[in-house]
Amino acid sequence: MTPTTYIQQGDANQTENRLDYFQHHEGETRHWIEEDARYFLHQALSTPVMNVASRTEGAYVYDMQGNKYLDLHGNGVHNVGFSNPAAIAAVQRQLEEQLAFTPRRYTNIPAIQLAKKLARLAPEGLDRVLFCPGGSEAVEMAVILAKQVTGKWKTISFWDNYHGTTYQAATIGGTEHFMVGQGPMVPGAFHVEFPNYYRNPWGLEDKEAIDELYLRQIEVIVQRHPDIACIVGTAITSTPVVPTTNYWLRVQDICRKHDALLIFDEIVCGLGRSGRLFACEHYLTPDVVVLGKSLGGGLVPFAGIITHDKYNVLQHRSIGHFTHEKNPLCSAAALATLEYIEQHQLVENAAQLGDYLKERLLELKEAFPIIGHIEGRGLHLAVDLVKDRQTKERAFEAAEKAMYESMKRGLAFKLIDGNVIAIRPALIINKAEADFIADTLREVFQNL
């Protein structure tokens, strides 16, 4: 298994370790995995699957063999926990009211209430929304909005910042894995490197100096292309890398100088994950914020954009003509999700427990040379495993082993770039569960 395969596959679904793990499944589990593999189109990162879930509840996934996993991935939908009772009750109420869908030309109260609530919660100035079924589509809407309001058509985004699988979202995401073999992608899409203070190519440590070099990549493009409509990035990447405030403020300056919109994709880092309700609150107010995943409360697909009133100028065009644009069922789930986050102070929990867990991970870094770096904010953390702290060579094999060993101990996580343990539990976890994460990793690293 070459390192490239590891990187492309995230947590690789065809490695020897995966096959070995599969051998441990018996009876029903094995049967359903085989059935799944028989009927679904196979694709990297999803089919064949690793296991069969029988229940998802709170911060946990349960499999058919009765194992329970504290889930640190949740595909990003689990900010309020899986099967959240308040979100379920809201959806049930909505079904009982027999208002699960409204055809176009009708509005409905849950959709309006959701729009109003987001406008109230979002940073000042962000008060116009548009909803759609999924995150990729929401990214499309944001970019189309930017193109329409600026009258320009080119974009700048970041290599390997995943934004979805639809054509424009995949183009902007700049990840080879989602583009290769499709012929030309959307034209006019320029990419630059996302700042990385730990793994920058110059071996620098001074963050401002690093920012300068990354910013120059953007400046070189905007100087030659006056027709840039927007710069699209994740406020904090999913890896995560946390850019400096200086970096985003400078990007915003560039956008303002060149009449381009700044779009923040907060599909993963938003809705409390970073210790602020909106990740942009750590930095600035962008022109458009994109939300998704946890917006549907982990029950239904839902996503959307929030932008400024001044961009409400497209009465003559449609930028997100989706069947489920104002879906009352999805709106009810989203509304209940936002209320739950507020009532249970999940943003504060993410901030406080995130700090605590980061401290515990830093202690592990002292003890285990395999940990090259700890990064993140709130309950959006990462452990970068290296073969050597000097060379920072990625420890692919060890990371994969750590993943399977953790699963045996009831802790499930996703690897990013093949060697980075992404730690993104439900925001409802408590201190004992944060300790469980750190203690389990300690035990696993001790036995690697």
Ligand SMILES: Cc1ncc(COP(=O)(O)O)c(C=O)c1O
């Ligand atoms: C940062 C980010 N943007 C966009 C998307 C696309 O969202 P969806 O899968 O709902 O289309 C994802 C999905 O993983 C994501 O992580």
